[in-house]
Amino acid sequence: MSSHSRPAVDPMNIVRELTALPHRGATTDEERRAADILEQRLKQLGATVERQLFRTPKTYISEVWWLVGGLALGLLLVPIWPWPSVQLVAAFAALAIHYFDWQASPISTLPPQATSQNVIARVPAEGKTDKKLVLMAHYDSAPVSMLYVPSMVKGFRQSLRVSRRLMILAVVVALLDVMGIGQPLVGLARWLLVVYFLGQGLMSSIDYLRFGFTNGAADNATGVAVAIATAERLWHNPIPGWEVEVVLTGAEEANLKGSRAYYVAHQKQLDPQHAYVLNFDNLGAGQLKVITRTGSFRDVVYDNALVDAALETAADEPQFEGVKPGVWHTGDFDSIWFARAGIPSLTLSAQDEEGNIPNLHRPTDTIENVDEALPRFAVDFAEATIRRLAGNRSKTRTE
Numbered sequence: 001m002s003s004h005s006r007p008a009v010d011p012m013n014i015v016r017e018l019t020a021l022p023h024r025g026a027t028t029d030e031e032r033r034a035a036d037i038l039e040q041r042l043k044q045l046g047a048t049v050e051r052q053l054f055r056t057p058k059t060y061i062s063e064v065w066w067l068v069g070g071l072a073l074g075l076l077l078v079p080i081w082p083w084p085s086v087q088l089v090a091a092f093a094a095l096a097i098h099y100f101d102w103q104a105s106p107i108s109t110l111p112p113q114a115t116s117q118n119v120i121a122r123v124p125a126e127g128k129t130d131k132k133l134v135l136m137a138h139y140d141s142a143p144v145s146m147l148y149v150p151s152m153v154k155g156f157r158q159s160l161r162v163s164r165r166l167m168i169l170a171v172v173v174a175l176l177d178v179m180g181i182g183q184p185l186v187g188l189a190r191w192l193l194v195v196y197f198l199g200q201g202l203m204s205s206i207d208y209l210r211f212g213f214t215n216g217a218a219d220n221a222t223g224v225a226v227a228i229a230t231a232e233r234l235w236h237n238p239i240p241g242w243e244v245e246v247v248l249t250g251a252e253e254a255n256l257k258g259s260r261a262y263y264v265a266h267q268k269q270l271d272p273q274h275a276y277v278l279n280f281d282n283l284g285a286g287q288l289k290v291i292t293r294t295g296s297f298r299d300v301v302y303d304n305a306l307v308d309a310a311l312e313t314a315a316d317e318p319q320f321e322g323v324k325p326g327v328w329h330t331g332d333f334d335s336i337w338f339a340r341a342g343i344p345s346l347t348l349s350a351q352d353e354e355g356n357i358p359n360l361h362r363p364t365d366t367i368e369n370v371d372e373a374l375p376r377f378a379v380d381f382a383e384a385t386i387r388r389l390a391g392n393r394s395k396t397r398t399e
Contacts, residue, residue, distance in 0.1 A: 056115075141221075144363055277344070320384065328347075
C-alpha cells in the first residue's frame with residue numbers, strides 16, 4: 001500500500017457500525033455484539049484477534065452504592081453497635097477515598113459481577129522488534145448520569161474533594177457520638193451525613209434508571225475507530241522494529257476495568273524502556289487535545305517521550321497547529337494504569353472551548369452530534385506523532 005494512498009479505513013464507517021447498536025453497556029449482549037463487529041473488522045485487516053475475558057460490575061453505580069451504603073449503614077448503626085460501627089465507617093471512608101482517586105479497589109470484586117471482554121489484535125511485524133506500541137480505546141458506552149450535566153462537570157473535582165472531607169468527618173462524628181461528646185449537634189451531624197451519602201448514590205444512578213446507557217457515538221465509538229484506522233496505517237506501512245497492537249477495552253465505564261485487566265495480564269511485556277500506550281477517548285466534537293494531566297485527589301502527570309512527540313508534532317506541523325495540551329479531572333482515562341506504572345503513555349481526546357467534553361455521559365451522545373472531520377484528523381495526528389517518535393516521518397500519509 002502506498003504511503004500516499006487513500007486510507008483503507010474510514011473511521012466514520014466504524015463509528016456508524018457501532019452506533020447502529022442501541023448501546024454497548026458493559027457485560028451486556030450489545031457489548032458482546034460490538035466486540036464481534038470489531039473482531040471481524042480487525043480480521044479483515046489481516047490481524048490475529050483474541051478475546052480477554054474478565055469479571056466486572058456492570059457499571060460503576062453498584063460500586064458507588066457499596067461505598068455510600070457502607071458509610072451510611074455504619075453511621076446509622078452507631079447507637080446500636082458503637083465501636084464496630086466506627087470501624088465500619090472508617091473502613092468504608094478509606095475504601096471510598098482510594099476508589100475515587102481512580103485506584104484499583106477491593107470494592108470492584110463485590111457483586112453483582114458479570115463478564116466483559118477486551119478485543120486484542122496484532123499483525124506480526126517483519127524482522128526483529130524492540131519497540132511495542134499499544135493503540136487503546138474502550139468500546140463500551142456509559143450509563144447516563146446526572147453527574148455529567150455540563151453545569152456539574154465544572155465542579156466535579158471539587159465535589160470529590162468535598163466528599164473526601166465529609167468522609168473523614170463521618171469517621172470523626174461517629175467517634176464523637178460513641179464517646180458521647182458534642183451532643184446533640186454530633187447526633188444531628190451524623191444524620192445529615194447519612195442523607196448526604198445516600199443523596200450522592202441517588203444522583204449517580206437516577207438518570208441511568210431513567211435512560212439506561214448512552215448510544216456512545218463520541219464516547220467511545222470515535223476512539224475505537226481512530227485506534228483501528230491508525231493501526232491500519234502502521235500495519236500496512238510499518239515502522240521497522242516496531243510491533244503495533246490494538247487493545248479495545250470493555251467495561252471502561254465501570255471504572256476502567258478493561259484496561260486494568262489488560263495491564264495486569266501483560267505488564268511483564270510492557271517494559272517502560274520499550275513500550276508505549278496511545279489511548280483514544282471521546283473524539284467526537286471540539287478541539288483535539290494532548291492530555292497532559294488527569295487525576296482527582298492527586299494529579300497524574302503525563303510527561304514522557306510520547307507526549308513530547310505529540311506536542312512537537314502540533315508545534316512543528318502547520319496542519320496540526322490547533323492541537324493543544326489539555327487537562328481532565330472528571331473521571332479518568334484507560335491510560336492511567338500505564339502512566340502510574342511509568343510506561344510512556346498518552347490520551348488524545350477532544351474538548352470544547354471551556355475544557356469540557358461535549359455530550360459526555362448524556363443521551364445526546366449520538367452520531368448526529370459527531371463532527372465527522374475530527375476522527376479523521378485524529379488519525380492523521382496520531383500517525384504523525386508515532387512516526388515522529390520513531391524517527392520515521394517519511395512514511396506519514398498526510399505529507
